[in-house]
Amino acid sequence: MSTPKSKGLFAKAISESGFGRVPGLPLKGDGASTAEKQGLAYATSVGVTAAGPDAMKALRALSAEQLSAGTGAITPILDGVILPEGPTAAFAAGREMKVPYIAGGNSWEASLFPANNAIDRTGPLHDKIVAAYGGAANPVASQDFATEATVIEPDRNLARLHTKNGQKAWNYYVSYLPPSQRGKVHGMSHGGELIYVFGTLPAKDIDVGARHVAAATPEDRKISSAITDYWAAFAKASNPDSAGGVLWPPYDPKSEPVLEFGVDGVHARPAFHKSTLDLAQQASEAAR
Numbered sequence: 179m180s181t182p183k184s185k186g187l188f189a190k191a192i193s194e195s196g197f198g199r200v201p202g203l204p205l206k207g208d209g210a211s212t213a214e215k216q217g218l219a220y221a222t223s224v225g226v227t228a229a230g231p232d233a234m235k236a237l238r239a240l241s242a243e244q245l246s247a248g249t250g251a252i253t254p255i256l257d258g259v260i261l262p263e264g265p266t267a268a269f270a271a272g273r274e275m276k277v278p279y280i281a282g283g284n285s286w287e288a289s290l291f292p293a294n295n296a297i298d299r300t301g302p303l304h305d306k307i308v309a310a311y312g313g314a315a316n317p318v319a320s321q322d323f324a325t326e327a328t329v330i331e332p333d334r335n336l337a338r339l340h341t342k343n344g345q346k347a348w349n350y351y352v353s354y355l356p357p358s359q360r361g362k363v364h365g366m367s368h369g370g371e372l373i374y375v376f377g378t379l380p381a382k383d384i385d386v387g388a389r390h391v392a393a394a395t396p397e398d399r400k401i402s403s404a405i406t407d408y409w410a411a412f413a414k415a416s417n418p419d420s421a422g423g424v425l426w427p428p429y430d431p432k433s434e435p436v437l438e439f440g441v442d443g444v445h446a447r448p449a450f451h452k453s454t455l456d457l458a459q460q461a462s463e464a465a466r
Contacts, residue, residue: 179275179336180268181260190416192409193281194375195368198332199462202254202264213255266332269339278416279340282350282436283329286365288321296324300461307461310454318364323458325365326451331458334436334450337429347429348418350408351450353440354401358392360441374402374439375409404444408437 179191205213221227224244226236254261268274288294297320300307311319330351337347352371355363373379379394379402394402404422411421418426418437424444426437436450 179277179279180263180265180273182262182273183260184275188275188277190278190412191275191280192412193279193333193336194371195283195287195329196265196281196333196336197328198265198269198281198336199328200253200264201266201466202256202261205255205257265336266339269336269343272343274340274343276343276345278412279337279345279347280350280412280418281333281336281347282352283325283333284366284368284371285351285353286321286325286363286370287329287368288324289364289367289370291324292321294324295320296327299465301464303457303461303464307457310457321364323454326454327458327461330451331455331462334429334434334455335459338431338434341429341431346417348412348426349429349436349450350426351436351438351447352405353438355441356392356398357395371405371439374398374405377402377406401439401444405439 203213228236297307311322333349337349340347352366379398380391382393384391407421408418412418422444427435433448435446435448438445438447
């Protein structure tokens with residue numbers, strides 16, 4: 179949606195759990211933080227000090243464990259060609275691709291970074307944000323804020339900008355949890371919606387790494403069918419409409435609706451989480 183090189187290559191887009199406010203990192207430059215400098219620092223940290231073809235050979239010889247080690251924040255690289263700017267800047271300037279657009283996320287996107295205490299970096303807004311997310315009574319308030327600040331509010335922001343630019347956009351939110359996880363897991367984790375979207379729910383209990391996934395229930399399959407019906411209708415006609423049984427209204431600046439796939443079924447929610455998303459927006463804009 180943000181690169182001019184993609185013009186004419188697709189007719190519509192769905193962004194699942196996108197980090198729409200990540201500004202991107204310059205490839206090169208005089209500043210202390212560029213993608214090139216980070217790459218060189220990483221290579222040095224794993225013992226690669228050669229240059230040119232020898233450096234490439236050494237990097238390709240690294241183990242999967244070395245390549246999987248954390249190296250800092252993951253961010254788009256602004257190379258000036260494929261990505262001249264980050265997504266928010268592109269949408270704000272009206273330079274995004276002019277196609278129908280769905281953006282959404284899950285109720286526990288912060289499962290990606292459980293130790294990240296995001297609220298502690300909100301400055302003057304700290305106390306107000308803590309209170310809005312349940313205060314001391316909510317032991318995972320920082321997780322909830324991180325989820326909304328990194329994914330859910332940026333989804334709303336991009337839908338808002340895309341609509342302002344004369345296009346149609348829809349927002350969704352997946353809070354559904356299978357019966358076996360309720361009361362045990364905080365929310366739908368990052369990427370947890372994929373088996374519902376693609377209809378690949380397990381017919382029997384399976385273990386994926388350290389995670390146990392129970393056999394799908396009829397309730398699980400009902401939610402999966404609703405999601406795939408909306409996605410397929412959008413792919414076919416550029417409008418999800420009521421394919422999954424409930425009318426999914428496009429983004430509107432007055433009502434700001436979100437279609438929630440939850441434990442209680444599928445519902446269109448006007449002014450979805452408005453008070454906390456507004457605070458997340460303030461925190462993001464103050465941090466620029």
